[in-house]
Amino acid sequence: MRVTIKDVAKLASVSPATVSKVLNNKPVKQETGQRVKEVIKKLDYHPNLLAKSFARKISYHIGVTVSTGALTPVDQFFLIFLQGVMEVATANTYSVSIVPALGSEQEEENLIKEMFRKNMIDGYILTNPYYSPRTFLEFLKLDIPLVVTGRVQESIPISTVDANSAEGIYLATSHLIELGHERILFLSGPKQYFVCEDRLNGYLSALRARKIKPDGKLIIEDDFTFEGGYRAARRAIDDLDFTAICAYNDAMAIGALKALQEKGIKVPRQVSLVGYDDLPIGTMLQPMLTTVHSPIYQLGKEAAKMLFANLKDRDNIDDLILPVKLIVRESCGAVL
């Protein structure tokens, strides 16, 4: 039989309650505390977390949803993020459980609600900001502690963390302008996403800040994927009325790179190419970048911190926007 709190209590000639107190750093006489600790060590006692969880109605698990996007190699977002989350979770003696992306929003909603109802998960970090407001409201109704990455409709009282990607694109675009470019093609993601709108605005502000008049023809919209970037660049390439490209993200940038190469256009000789992403720029073509200081890692940490704050004070809603850095690297012939 495994050793329990009672065994420790008996051998230390105290009550189980006292042992519980030293276990949880509650006020205990110095001397008894010492004695109990010795017995714990001697008996090799390890508190049963299942019992503790049960008694305290706390699972000590937080859930993190994995976005399906994480399955495309371009999207390194999730793992780095996860490292940040885990660092903070570990510090709070919590474990991190992965909530699978089930495909349909309804299924995911049900799973998230179910795991919470069963007391299996104390709170969530949601990295799937594509949920509809209705879903968020459902979560709020159950009073599920929640932190969301990215942006959520303003009126919904949920904590969010996000990287300032408008600023990122602003920096990327400014970089091109400083290189002397004026006609800069912007490869945008679908504009119905807040984040796409944000980044487009970053591009526009950079132009305006330098008194360059934006040209609607230089803004091409497609999926924010490798293929989307490829398609968008191909569509724009024929009249080649630009000298540089700023892409919504790395994936689109790489897609565009492929399109340019197919046409024999030298990058960056003939066309300069810049992509912004929450990871350090050029991740894809700079595989060995260390990631610890990337914004995403910080984002993970901040998200977790915020969740634990929420766990303690359920009404503490907060938003956080982290600044980004532009890192320019020459790589595979592209400024990416």
Place this chain on the structure above:
Amino acid sequence: MRVTIKDVAKLASVSPATVSKVLNNKPVKQETGQRVKEVIKKLDYHPNLLAKSFARKISYHIGVTVSTGALTPVDQFFLIFLQGVMEVATANTYSVSIVPALGSEQEEENLIKEMFRKNMIDGYILTNPYYSPRTFLEFLKLDIPLVVTGRVQESIPISTVDANSAEGIYLATSHLIELGHERILFLSGPKQYFVCEDRLNGYLSALRARKIKPDGKLIIEDDFTFEGGYRAARRAIDDLDFTAICAYNDAMAIGALKALQEKGIKVPRQVSLVGYDDLPIGTMLQPMLTTVHSPIYQLGKEAAKMLFANLKDRDNIDDLILPVKLIVRESCGAVL
């Protein structure tokens, strides 16, 4: 107050024991079962998993270690693997917890042992095959259900799953031979790793199968990373006594690609380049590959299945080696 099994029992005019039985699909009279189920629905009852875990001494969580390698963008291994694990875990009503890579083997060992002792995790899938035999023995001593990816010293009785990477390299090398190459450079990882030895053997067998005499000078060893591939290729490039390169993995292949490009060598025009990895070949430069049918995904599923088998029958040790497929793609100018 939340609704418990007792509330259900009362309203259905049965005992809690009976409700428990219908909850766990144990033999119950059709009619009572029906009645109980109706009450459950009516009361919106959700069994408290914390209580269940406590009573049954089962956490319903399995742990998966994340390899630090997963933090380099080249290594897409982990997320895909995880999807496979989760699919099986979900089917078994288990959750998947991530065990952080702490850096030192000792720290990780302690964490793994500690979480198990605390009943927090019922079993592990270890994706860090770099653990020393001593560590594995420690786990066995505590009787921790374990499945390891990759290879473990034969004498240690632990279940493993692995992709047949020797076969992968064999196929990759054969592909080059069929293209007409005879002098094929092999970029090897450090030979003290079983898997590196395996893959080198795959290369050698392919040569021998076609009656090509292996040349020791054509085998270069370095880290199995992007940088390692870059360094290895640079070292070999000067006497350029080869017409093709087979790399231990994608990372090294991409490193080599960079080295070749720097020297103005056209790939695949002047030098053919092939890399093998557990993911479909060319992941890096084929970002939009679907991953569901990749070996790694299967590997994750098999690992999880094996773990659950072990969970039920603690003495059931098994090894599994999955076959691989060679997928050749033209991409960014390289056959990768």
Place this chain on the structure above:
DNA sequence: TTGTATGCGTTATCAG
């Protein structure tokens, strides 16, 4: 500061 008693929600045992 410490001990006693009780409760947490479920499963398991063993009668009936």
Place this chain on the structure above:
DNA sequence: CTGATAACGCATACAA
């Protein structure tokens, strides 16, 4: 097939 009851290991009032 069903029900009463003990047990799981810890936390927490409350009393001492």
